[in-house]
Amino acid sequence: MKRAVIFLSVFFCVSFGFSQTLNKEVIDAKGKAKLLGVIDKEGLKKENYASWFNKNYEAYLTNDKIIDKLRDSLRGYEIKVFLGTWCGDSKREVPRFYNVLEAADFPKSQLQVIALDKTEEAYKKSPTGEEEGLNIHRVPTFVFYKDGKEVNRIVESPKETLERDMLKIVGDNKYTPNYMAANYLHYLFQSKTMEELNKMEMELVPKLSEFTKGSRELNTLGYVYLRSNQMDKALYVFNMNTKIFPYKYNVYDSLGEAYLVDEDYDKASKHYNKVLELKPEDENAQAMLEKIEKERR
Numbered sequence: 452m453k454r455a456v457i458f459l460s461v462f463f464c465v466s467f468g469f470s471q472t473l474n475k476e477v478i479d480a481k482g483k484a485k486l487l488g489v490i491d492k493e494g495l496k497k498e499n500y501a502s503w504f505n506k507n508y509e510a511y512l513t514n515d516k517i518i519d520k521l522r523d524s525l526r527g528y529e530i531k532v533f534l535g536t537w538c539g540d541s542k543r544e545v546p547r548f549y550n551v552l553e554a555a556d557f558p559k560s561q562l563q564v565i566a567l568d569k570t571e572e573a574y575k576k577s578p579t580g581e582e583e584g585l586n587i588h589r590v591p592t593f594v595f596y597k598d599g600k601e602v603n604r605i606v607e608s609p610k611e612t613l614e615r616d617m618l619k620i621v622g623d624n625k626y627t628p629n630y631m632a633a634n635y636l637h638y639l640f641q642s643k644t645m646e647e648l649n650k651m652e653m654e655l656v657p658k659l660s661e662f663t664k665g666s667r668e669l670n671t672l673g674y675v676y677l678r679s680n681q682m683d684k685a686l687y688v689f690n691m692n693t694k695i696f697p698y699k700y701n702v703y704d705s706l707g708e709a710y711l712v713d714e715d716y717d718k719a720s721k722h723y724n725k726v727l728e729l730k731p732e733d734e735n736a737q738a739m740l741e742k743i744e745k746e747r748r
Contacts, residue, residue: 485566488566526561528621674705686713
């Protein structure tokens with residue numbers, strides 16, 4: 452009898468712990484619900500998400516010929532999906548992705564779906580850190596693994612369609628995901644020292660200029676580093692963005708913010724003043740300069 456009681460106690464503890472982890476829902480400061488951490492399809496079919504999930508899932512028509520090709524080849528892979536239930540791109544692409552996987556009979560046990568936050572203190576992060584070290588700077592991101600190693604990924608949206616992009620990835624065809632500049636910088640941070648990267652700056656500017664999709668690409672990457680307290684990387688990325696887009700006021704605003712967080716008030720002031728050169732009426736830059744003066748007193 453005691454063994455039965457102990458077993459049931461353990462069972463309910465494990466079950467309760469699991470239910471706490473899976474499909475965790477929180478309410479943000481504006482009263483809006485969002486999922487965080489490991490989730491599944493059932494979580495996305497809850498009341499607060501079902502309207503967009505069901506609509507985009509049911510509206511997506513898969514390419515049956517490509518699905519037939521994916522059915523066998525995709526089984527050798529594991530997939531991690533990072534999304535935000537607050538993100539428009541995630542709301543569009545993730546239901547479609549589920550549709551494709553189910554049409555291809557992809558095993559549920561080989562899929563992990565993680566919902567990330569967007570608050571300043573947890574920018575593009577999960578409460579349990581599944582995204583750490585994976586360069587998740589855009590959502591959704593679909594990461595494909597084989598034998599425990601990343602093979603490739605689809606970032607934010609497919610280049611063609613989800614099926615065609617997936618077929619290129621599992622078919623060992625050349626596939627380059629969106630946001631090449633951000634992905635390349637992440638690779639450099641892993642393989643080079645900051646001293647080496649500073650020496651490479653002049654050659655990197657034209658190279659990144661050729662591939663970047665606009666000033667927001669590196670800005671987003673910079674904020675991922677800034678919010679995770681990787682200050683040297685954040686400053687490098689924001690600085691690089693001012694070299695590529697010297698006519699954009701927002702890149703100086705971001706660099707000014709990073710220097711302000713780093714408590715380098717002289718450089719923060721310099722870049723907020725640059726914002727006002729390009730956009731004299733900018734209220735945020737004016738407010739930040741006033742804040743800096745107060746901090747200096």
